[in-house]
Amino acid sequence: MNAKKKRRLAFAAALVAVGAMLAVLIRFGLGQNIMYFHSPAEVAAGEVGEGVAFRLGGLVEKGSVSHGAGAEVKFRVTDGKGSVPAQFVGVLPALFREEQGVVATGAMDAHGNFIASEVLAKHDEKYMPPEVVAALKKSGRWKEGAE
């Protein structure tokens, strides 16, 4: 084996080693840190365990928004099939409205309340988070062209 071939072989071996390490790291990272999206219907059906972080998306139910002491806000997220009570402490985004799309990150507590750590409302009139559209389509509440 000449020097050039040797160098190529060493290079290939190093490349495979680095690639394998990277693949393991990414696989491990993804295994630990992905967050699922669930619709209110799925939550109501008991598909989501207590304390598991996930994203909840749907419409803010009409007449469900109430303010507690301080900066606490309570509201319900619905997709027509299920309705989940949610709590949030903080300042809601400017576009948060009743009967508008919302996606919240958080987890269920022992009493079946969704404790939100972050609330995102849709960006503008025309825009609806795709997950919310999918959830509404699934529950039959989605009207084509009603956007």
Added chain:
Amino acid sequence: MTGELGQLALCFALALSLVMAVAGLIGTRTEANAARRVATSSALGFLVFVVLAFAALTYAFVTSDFSVALVAGHSHTLKPLVYKISGVWGNHEGSMLLWVLVLALYAGMVAFLQRGGERLTSGALGVQGLLAAAFILFILFTSNPFLRLDPAPFEGAGLTPLLQDPGLAMHPPMLYAGYVGLSASFSYAAAALLVGEAGWARAARPFMLIAWIALTSGIALGSWWAYYELGWGGFWGWDPVENASLMPWLIATALLHSALATEKSGAFRTWTLLLAIAGFSMSLIGTFLVRSGVLSSVHAFASDPTRGFFIMVLIALAIGGALALFAWRAPTLQGGAAFEPASRETALLLNNVFLVAACACVFAGTLYPLILDALNGTKITVGPPYYAITFAPIFFALLLLVPFGPQLGWKRGDLKAAWHSLYPALGLAAIAAIAVLAIVAPRTIAATGAFAVAAWLIGASIIDVRKRKGARASAFAAALAHAGLGITLMGVAGTTAWRSEAITVAAPGQSFTVGPYTLRFDGVSRVKGPNYIADRAHIVVMNDGKPGAVLQPEHRLYPAEGQDMSDTAIRTTGLRDLYLALGDERDDGRFALRAYVSPLAPLIWIGGLLMALGGMLSLWGRLRAPAREPTAPAVVQAAE
């Protein structure tokens, strides 16, 4: 009329780009002098017609010509002039036209500067012409900005208020100058494969630098915008759209370093070619992610499946074609020059390994949710914790190694001497770590480590500058950029570890505290802006019970668009930001308020600015140096 003129100009541009492609590729043959002249002049003509098309669309926006559907859909007579202009690229169709404009500007620069051999330049123009033709076809068939509305409406629908902001007016052109700038390196690399010329790295250097400077500034601008506009004080969220701009940056950074080795010592010849292809591929994938509507984001204008399909085919052809060319031609090229384990080449090799690995992590995290959704409809997101355990350690390791590169010589370096000369930087890192542990609470390992590494980078940059004293200005480019990296790191670590937050619901006259500040809420008044109505809060910073500065965060309603926006108020000392956002009004007349104190936040963008300045310094030196290799190669001189 201007709409039709714009469309006509675009059709001429298409024809010229095809001429440029054919003539440019023919011009890679030794004897084809005439074809090369045609390629050069058609590139300049192509630029002229694209500028005309873009000017026509801009004119339609500025004059609020609502007979153009795009203007009616995205503009409004009451909008301030600057946002009428930025509205041109605040939508899918216009932003694609901006993309082609930037592509044309780079083609024009390649044609005008004529860097590298004439066959190489001609081939680069040919590839640039192919890309241009593909994108103009995409515009004409799926995203024509000049379509008419009949009858024309009296008023336009307006522009999302989120986009009516000076930072965001500049962000897309900057980012595109970077994204599309990588097309020049791509074209040069493809041309180098075609003509078998090794000197391409030197010829393409200024274009790599311009693209990198623009990407760096564009990302910094976007992050700054997110910080002050979105109202939660975050500067980076690992959002897929942010990742789409980070991936080309990581590859472009790797390319800058590896191309330097190729040029100075002949190492990594084929690898640098591959990186040039990968860099623009990342830009294309980023464009696909952002423009095809597969992502849910404020950036995703289009959700038309034919567009997504068209872009996907375009990407497959560009990347597949380039890789096929690479597989076919790369084995015939001269292999990379050898180097010792302790050399600057090794340092640059490690730089590349870490940058590409970091990019792979971002790539996996960004695309995994899309793949999973396509496979079985499972909707997931990959959040910051993933990047904290994959991207962060890799990037951290990279930063630890950065100071060694400039201290090592080409071909054969002296690791021991490099290590000795870096002792003062090591001392500075230790002092920084101890100072952070002693002074600042709460104590965190991550922040202490980050400050030590930042001091290590900045200290090494100072050592590098002292070593090069008296050299040309461009010799300090690397030191400046590396120091900028350290400064950004301090900003990121400082804000992440020591930010204080207060969320309160206050009645007028009430006071509250956040971090070291006591603030008095003096109520809200109604004010009228050019195209919005705002609730403006008056919040006074109290100094020992005496009123000081007044901050006025707003909650705006844009009637034309029917949308709400919050406008934050930030008071900065340069080292610390006081950040206020006004929330909703409660039934009892109280208002929700959010306040942050973000220590060192401004350093994030100051560091970014220094990195971009480092790039500019290098570019300045490059444009003054001769474009072709000197007759006696630098390598031989160094070995003597």
